Amino acid sequence: MNARPSPTQPCQFGTGGDLFGIYHAATGHPKRAVLLCPPLGQEMVRSHRIYRQLGDALALQGCAVLRFDYYGSGDSAGASNQLDWTRCVSDAVTAAAELRRRSGCDRLLGFGARLGGAIALESADDAGFAELLLWDPILDGSAHVARLDAMQDALWRDGDRFSQPRTAADAANQWLGFPIGPALKRQLGHWRAGPAKVPVALLDSQPPAPPGQPAGALDATIRRLQTAIAWDDLERLEHAVLSPELIRAVVDHVRGSA
């Protein structure tokens, strides 16, 4: 096996080429294909590096991989305030079709961190994922909305960030650097994970959830990660999320289920 993955291919796909993606061709003929669904907002920016590392690592294992940005995020078309939950789910379906077309693989594994995990779960039927691998996924939309609101409230009061006092109006209708439309907040607030029709593996770096949380509804196999990721720490808002342990866990899982 080569020590280096093949060069990645930037691409544009979907209606009018609105969606941006990076395709990692497999080293050799692809044995299977993995769609990496990114998180939303600042968690997407923080996770960019580890998604690239994951794409490279999986390509070396003989997997074809597609990373992509939803409409209204990253390099895809659309303004940030046009980000829409329903559109994100349909973009994941479009990206799955693009990955099948490029790789020639029919059997896809869907991977997602945080809200990327929620989107992979929600799009699983239409995208035709054979299996899901979710990393610290958001399973309760209303709790996540409450967390984001609280962090946004703390952000504009942060005297270390701002040398002059700011107001709630300056920070209104935004979450941690990104404008949000009223629809997204409503959509997320109503979303809660339900059972999936395909096998789900959960990679969990967070403290155990109290009983009654929707993780139970998933019927997932759970693998605990030792390295806890500080997703909700405002002081680490602009720190990249890195976890060699996560990459090893995903590669092991894919290798084991091949």
Added chain:
Amino acid sequence: MTTERACRFGRAQHLIGIIGLPPAPAEEGRVGIVVLNAGMVHRVGPFRLHVELTRRLNACGYPSLRFDLSSIGDSGASNEPRSHEEQVRSDVADAINLLRQHAGCTRVILLGLCSGAQNAHVAACTESRVAGAIFLDGYAFRTFGFRIRHYLPRLLNAARWRRFLDRRMSPPEDDDSNIRFGVHYPPLSQVRRELAGMLERGLKLYFIYSGGISGHYNHPRQFRECYGRLAAHPGASTRLLKQADHTYVLETDRQLLFDTIETWLAGNFPTPARSSPP
């Protein structure tokens, strides 16, 4: 239909970037905007700042390229035995070649935040096709005036004295006055000399500072205190956006930044649509 195009380019085909084109075809010789990475954040920029900015400038008639320097974001390594500065200059040269190929640009304006401003400075020193640069929280040296403005109010504040004494009782932290936000500064004399060289070559330079670096830059007057006669050069402009943080996390601050940049560009590098009478 999007007017952006994803590209792999560069001398080793190792760079990834997004070309943005104005709605109307750009004529040969149009000035383009090249946006460099802010620290290790990939080309979309902090909170998607680079995406929003380049799209707005495209709408004003400026072609653009936001891209990842070697080994940052989605770009690979060029595997050349070169210093960091040589690497940056070569990457920027590759970016300008791409912008010329796709949009006919023969001259560019470099834009960068923090370490991106430092890299823009490095490239602007030697690259003849650079017509201007916009430095966001670029080089800012503490001056006597800075210290007076910074420390005098603190001397009269009892709570700050208590915190100061607490810190004195704690183990000392490493201090390197030449490091700002993890970026190593060259000596002021070198920066002055290099900026003077750029202005002599006819470059237009815009220095925009944010309130997020108030521990290093705290008044519009500090620019003159730092750079002396260079500050009065007609090619140099400066602006302090005191309410903004270092990475423009609030939408209202980003919009103010975009307005500021757009106004400066319109004054110094008007597009045909803007320069012709209504």
